[in-house]
Amino acid sequence: VLMDIRMPTMDGLTATEALRGRPDAPEVVVLTTFHADEQVLRAIRAGAAGFVLKDTAPAQIVDSVRRVAAGDPVLSPAVTRQLMARAAGGADGRPARAERARQRIASLAEREREVAVAVGRGRSNAEIAATLYLSVATVKAHVSRILARFGFNNRVQIALLVHDAGLLDEEGDATGDVG
CATH class of the missing domain: 1.10.10.10 (Winged helix-like DNA-binding domain superfamily/Winged helix DNA-binding domain)
Structure with a gap:
């Protein structure tokens, strides 16, 4: 499933959590314009196997969906850099x-x-x-x-x-x- 975070009735992260909680749930790739740490971490905790930014080239989005369907987790490079920087910064106050x-x-x-x-x-x-x-x-x-x-x-x-x-x-x- 390619899931947008911003949706009218239910946000994509809540929908991802509900979907992934089902038996035989499909994999989910979250698609968004935002890559704030909390959104990325919340998406992963909700069970998303991918987090891709909307400015990603369409062919790469399709590739990400295929990779996640094959069992490989996927993060946009900007998200990966951000998470690496956060991890390198040590404790996050939690x-x-x-x-x-x-x-x-x-x-x-x-x-x-x-x-x-x-x-x-x-x-x-x-x-x-x-x-x-x-x-x-x-x-x-x-x-x-x-x-x-x-x-x-x-x-x-x-x-x-x-x-x-x-x-x-x-x-x-x-x-x-x-x-």
């Missing part, structure tokens, strides 16, 4: 959210946590499998359990949880990366 995220991550088994952090670092299932010496099927099973445990719809939500918990700031992790 200690309660960080604490909740840390508690949720703490409920995972050690291997699930390692997989979640790798997802947060943008690793594919194959990359995670190779780094953690697991089969791709085992990684998929871990990702599916994490999604189900937290009621998430996609990997982007796992990555956001890992980010909120501050795990991407740790020096070195189970994936062998530093920094």
Whole structure:
């Protein structure tokens, strides 16, 4: 679904959340002229797998929809830069959210946590499998359990949880990366 944020009866973020809460819900790409941090984060938390700005070339919008339908999350480059700048700036003044995220991550088994952090670092299932010496099927099973445990719809939500918990700031992790 290509979802506009501004709609007459219900805003697109509320509609995305309602749609993604349904069984067998389709993936959602949010389309907007605005890319404020809160809108992007709210869209991701609502279950959107993509966030594309309206000034994006039509062919790239179509490509984004196809990529999301294939299971890949998509963010417009301007949105990616903005989120990276925000993450580089350190704490965003939301200690309660960080604490909740840390508690949720703490409920995972050690291997699930390692997989979640790798997802947060943008690793594919194959990359995670190779780094953690697991089969791709085992990684998929871990990702599916994490999604189900937290009621998430996609990997982007796992990555956001890992980010909120501050795990991407740790020096070195189970994936062998530093920094």
